[in-house]
Amino acid sequence: MPKVRLYSLLADAAGAREITVSPRQGATYRSLLEDLAGERPGLARALEAIGWDVRVIADGIPRSLDDPVEGEVIHILPPSAGGLHVEVGVLRRGEKVSLDEVLERITGSRRTGGVAVFIGVVRGVNQGEGVEELVYEHAEDLTEEALRRIAVEEAERHGLTGVAVYHYTGRLRVGDLTMIVAVAGESRKNVFPAMERIVERVKHEAPIWKLEVREGGRRVYIVGDKYIDEGEVTAGGSSQR
Numbered sequence: 001m002p003k004v005r006l007y008s009l010l011a012d013a014a015g016a017r018e019i020t021v022s023p024r025q026g027a028t029y030r031s032l033l034e035d036l037a038g039e040r041p042g043l044a045r046a047l048e049a050i051g052w053d054v055r056v057i058a059d060g061i062p063r064s065l066d067d068p069v070e071g072e073v074i075h076i077l078p079p080s081a082g083g084l085h086v087e088v089g090v091l092r093r094g095e096k097v098s099l100d101e102v103l104e105r106i107t108g109s110r111r112t113g114g115v116a117v118f119i120g121v122v123r124g125v126n127q128g129e130g131v132e133e134l135v136y137e138h139a140e141d142l143t144e145e146a147l148r149r150i151a152v153e154e155a156e157r158h159g160l161t162g163v164a165v166y167h168y169t170g171r172l173r174v175g176d177l178t179m180i181v182a183v184a185g186e187s188r189k190n191v192f193p194a195m196e197r198i199v200e201r202v203k204h205e206a207p208i209w210k211l212e213v214r215e216g217g218r219r220v221y222i223v224g225d226k227y228i229d230e231g232e233v234t235a236g237g238s239s240q241r
Helices: 009-012 029-039 041-049 097-106 142-159 188-207
Strands: 003-006 018-020 055-058 059-062 075-079 085-092 114-121 130-138 164-173 179-186 207-216 219-223 224-228
Touching: 003 009, 009 041, 029 041, 029 075, 055 085, 059 085, 059 097, 085 097, 085 142, 097 114, 097 164, 097 179, 114 188, 142 164, 142 179, 164 188, 179 188, 188 219
Parallel strands: 003 075, 085 164
Antiparallel strands: 003 018, 055 059, 055 075, 114 179, 130 164, 130 207, 164 179, 207 219, 219 224
16 A cells, blocks of 8 residues: 655644555545545644645656556655755656656746756767666665755755756666756856756765666676776676676
């Protein structure tokens, strides 16, 4: 059964930070919350107090309140302090994020005057060699927390009004998306440097590791700024997996 995770005043009002639920057939996230609010009057009052202004993220993917319930872990987040909107997620190959919807969410502040977007793509050549695929491994229990920490810290440093950070994991082919970073702020003077800094920090601080499979099957770990051939550190490194 899926778990609903609540934060800040919602968790305090509900008397729990995680609730295992059994959604009724055809339930939406809105009706699921309505059912929870019916069982927990404090949660009902909190939702009314914030005008049901909540964000829903299920299994790392932002959802609308009126979407059908999916996912094993459903995060229900109230608005962030100071009007800052932050969203992060870890995605698998083929999972889609609507950039239009992301931009709509991060540009909700009246202070927003500029947006910068970075989209990373698997390139087919590195160090003069052809690349067949990238394999991203990540620490599942730590990655989203790290992405959110980076986003919030840089938002505070640069005075941003919204940040979205999504990173793809697993096996990715040439041309697949690897990362999406979108930042909103008062002008280009804060959004451009913020975007670049977030990208660099995600590369160096998030618990995500990259293995590059090159033409001919040679496998190369990319650890920090170092390139390490698998054959140098593992037995039978040239074997295919």
